[in-house]
Amino acid sequence: MTQTATGTGRAGGELVPEPLGDRIRRLRMARNLTQRELAGSRYTRAFLGAIESGTRSPSQEALAYLAGRLGLPVDDLLFGRPANVAAELAAQLSEARRSLSAGDLDAADRALADIQRRAEHYRLDDVAGWARYHRAEAQLHRGRAAQASAAYDELATDLTGPEALRAAVSARQAYCLLVGGNAPRAVALLEERLRRLRATPPVDPDAELRLTNALMYTFLELGWRHRARKLEREVDAVLGRATHQEWVAQFHAVAGQLRRDGELDEADRLLREAVRRYAELGLTREIALCHWARGYVLLRAGRPAQAGTQLRQARELLAEVGAVLDHAGATLELAEARRREGALAEAGQLAQEAARTVTDCEHRELMPEADRVRGLVRAAQGDTAEARRLLGRSIDRYERAGLTGEVVVTCRQLADILLSTGEHGAAEAVLRRGLRAGERLS
Template sequence: MAQTAAAGVAVPGAAGGAHDDDPAGESLGHRIRRLRVARGLTQQQVAGSRYTRAFLGAVESGARVPSPEALAHFARQLGLPVDDLRYGRPANAAAQLAAEQAVARRDLSAGRLDAAERALTGIRRRAEAYRLSELAGWARYHLAEAQLHRGLTEDAAARYDVLADDLPDGCPPLRAAVLARQAYCLLVAGDAPRAVAILEGGLRALRAAPPVDADAELRLTNALMYTFLELSWRERARRLEREVAPLLGRVTHREWVAQFHAVAGQLRRDGELDEADRHLREAVRRYTELGLTREIALCHWARGYVLLRAGRPGEAGAELRRAREMLGAVGAVLDHAGATLELAEARRREGVLDEAGALAEEAAGAAAASDHRELMAEADRVRGLVRAARGDDVQARRLLLRAVDRYERAGLMGDVVITCRHLAELLLAGAERDEAAAVLRRGLRAAERLS
């Protein structure tokens, strides 16, 4: 949808004629002369009473370099912002590039990754040429998002790390977005403690330097709420939700408000399904307004997640199947694998073991290919429970034990507790009391670390 060079915004370095806003290789002096002539002004009119016509002539010929004060004067005389004159920016360049970036963001969410990347590469090049550093930073951020969308987590993480070291000053929302994604990549890589440390450190630093940017604070808090949910620290996540809710009216980044509602919906327990639905409907409404397909699918996944934990696997399965289909259609590799695993668990609880097993095997392959540690552990757990239900205790035990090990290495103690309970039940059914006791003790140690 978005083109690399949208109408009305010239591409620096592109060949062009006299009608172009920024012809190739144009010097500052030539630009001043071209704009002056286009406006029908004489050299004396642009020089005014402050500078001589001869001085302006020397500037236009390249013989003299204007001081910042002189350049600001010439810009006023030409009716331009000084940076537009200095960097050869077309009129409304920042607004035009921001609009193109919004289109590329929708393309990215819809899985039109090649089109999004072409547009974002062009946006970044022009933004850098026009010294619009924040817009260039956002283009780089979304290019990293495209890699994450593909399931190329290591490449995405490397891009976020490079961007984090090269962020422009005075852009707290961009810094918060990058920190949130760095933390997510650590979570995927199985380093939940470091993910928490990055997010908590980022929030402390942001709040220590008032005035605090509401958008940045919400983005970091959303990420921390999500991470706490993954760690089964639900009450800590709910406290964060209460802390940040008063900010929503001051936040300008609408996608992050929708994200808040999506995470808040997942924090509701089985007795709060109406409240969960209220939050998730609000998230879907906002994402729909923004045209973000993948994020709408994530809300269906979130509703299935809540319903499954409320003991309603049939209803959960319908939501999860829809999420899986939508995420598959847009090519969101990791999200599709996650929704597939959640659907596998719903089908297992319904007793549809063949489908549950096939879904879990599919997700396990995607998780391994992306080295997503949590999904690899979850795939082992679901597959182990399916094997146990089929009476294959040997394979069930192997898979559940490997799930425990993987969850523990990732720092996901809540999942360690749950999986230890499943494994202990399997061992007790086989009269392996000592082994079951050892597994339960391991689960208890994990539970102590939860608090």
């Protein structure tokens, strides 16, 4: 029987397959052992010679015996893994993650491709899976949501474990659905994945935390704060057992955004804790997202000037690291802050800039938001016809995306404009549409 070739060598920078027998001979000789010494009392010298020559394959029992005699884990012997290669690749993966967050996308891509190739070669499936996950993250970072979505879907099909990686992929699949204008499906995916995870104990706390973070965020985007706060209470007990510190930081960031006026001190505490943890991990983009989150909270607490300070900082940092979709989102939020301050020209320019980006990237969650902000700016500038067009399109787009809460809000805003111009019939029709949406929401 001929043995499978699996390798450790390199030629021209490429990993070269090394037959198992050659590997056993190399390792034996490196330890100054004869064939008889390695075979010990359990096997004959001739048996070991046949394995080394490739004319015989060892059984699992023989392989385990020989690995033990050589002082190696079985898989390291079987797959030709160099000493400490798993730890080395994990460290490189962490460094690539930091490069990605800092916006050094080309370097991160190269490193992740190499990590994936080596991990696959050495059958380190978990490490290879994480490398593929972060390569998809790089696509999302660049604003290529469709390509990222396809990569997450492919990875989800290939994965059998670990649970934490599967949860991370599910969370990103749901985010891509949200970006693609399918909020109901995003919620359904996360709820089903979380239900299945919790139904098969012991539950991986990191996986539960990642899925819960994603569902809390999605509920927040849908305006379902009460449901998000309920999830926050449910997962609170998991925090102490979670080991994935980035996801612990993420929990604090999302929980901070759930606070409103009267809870600003608590929001600030949670977001500062998120920033502290992200800083320890060296994650630049995520720190910028915390500034955006702080601006988001302040704006909804009726403090647009303070919100603007945070949002400008977020916008600058996100531009520096090249996070295309996040930059557009923070820009839109800043446009709304400036509109509320009465800086209409600047608000319009910011919203128009964001609109171009989200249209190019087909970000169907932010496209209606861009329409809404621009419509409200036009209304304040006295261009009622354009305001009606933009707000009407915003309502249509929100409805198609399943963002029912935003439909209700935008219908009320458009109705106010129509009432101010004496168009009572049109205002009534828009309000009725908002009421129907509100009934679905409740």
